[in-house]
Amino acid sequence: DTAVSQTPKYLVTQMGNDKSIKCEQNLGHDTMYWYKQDSKKFLKIMFSYNNKELIINETVPNRFSPKSPDKAHLNLHINSLELGDSAVYFCASSPDRGTYNEQFFGPGTRLTVL
Amino acid sequence: QQPVQSPQAVILREGEDAVINCSSSKALYSVHWYRQKHGEAPVFLMILLKGGEQKGHEKISASFNEKKQQSSLYLTASQLSYSGTYFCGTRTTGKLIFGQGTTLQVKP
Numbered sequence: 001d002t003a004v005s006q007t008p009k010y011l012v013t014q015m016g017n018d019k020s021i022k023c024e025q026n027l028g029h030d031t032m033y034w035y036k037q038d039s040k041k042f043l044k045i046m047f048s049y050n051n052k053e054l055i056i057n058e059t060v061p062n063r064f065s066p067k068s069p070d071k072a073h074l075n076l077h078i079n080s081l082e083l084g085d086s087a088v089y090f091c092a093s094s095p096d097r098g099t100y101n102e103q104f105f106g107p108g109t110r111l112t113v114l
Numbered sequence: 115q116q117p118v119q120s121p122q123a124v125i126l127r128e129g130e131d132a133v134i135n136c137s138s139s140k141a142l143y144s145v146h147w148y149r150q151k152h153g154e155a156p157v158f159l160m161i162l163l164k165g166g167e168q169k170g171h172e173k174i175s176a177s178f179n180e181k182k183q184q185s186s187l188y189l190t191a192s193q194l195s196y197s198g199t200y201f202c203g204t205r206t207t208g209k210l211i212f213g214q215g216t217t218l219q220v221k222p
Contacts, residue, residue: 055208
């Protein structure tokens with residue numbers, strides 16, 4: 001009965017590889033997000049989708065490409081992985097884009113690039 | 115622009131109180147508070163809106179001073195389960211910008 005789920009939980013890979021992280025929410029929410037949390041715990045938004053439409057696209061290298069096949073799913077594909085991509089990536093969802101909405105976070109995917 | 119939290123870290127004994135502050139250099143319309151336990155996801159605590167409206171867990175209290183562009187989270191009679199990193203977030207252009215976090219450790 002997990003509200004927001006992510007796979008995989010851990011990802012260890014070599015520099016230069018391409019990898020994907022998947023996210024699914026069963027809350028019926030319209031809006032989904034990707035956040036990156038670095039080793040200093042700084043939590044920064046990367047992307048946001050509302051009903052499959054990209055609405056927030058922060059200054060993120062274009063090696064990162066989100067895709068939302070439907071409003072319950074938001075995937076993150078990363079090309080040519082670099083050491084600096086090592087972080088915990090969190091998916092989150094909220095009912096809609098409104099200010100008064102709490103965000104529900106997934107368990108996170110810890111990415112380690114060697 | 116990222117809100118600034120203070121203090122950076124707090125160590126308490128069970129039963130003691132703590133206040134975590136969040137300030138912004140820009141006008142605030144809402145402040146969001148989350149707690150993240152070690153190795154876990156951030157969890158929603160409270161939203162405070164300009165004008166006084168609030169939404170959140172009953173046992174959590176917070177204030178929002180629009181003029182000073184500040185918010186404070188009050189943790190009273192702390193329990194071991196309060197340990198974690200607390201983040202405030204401010205909304206701008208539709209996105210939530212989080213502060214650097216305040217680490218709270220509650221000891222028996």
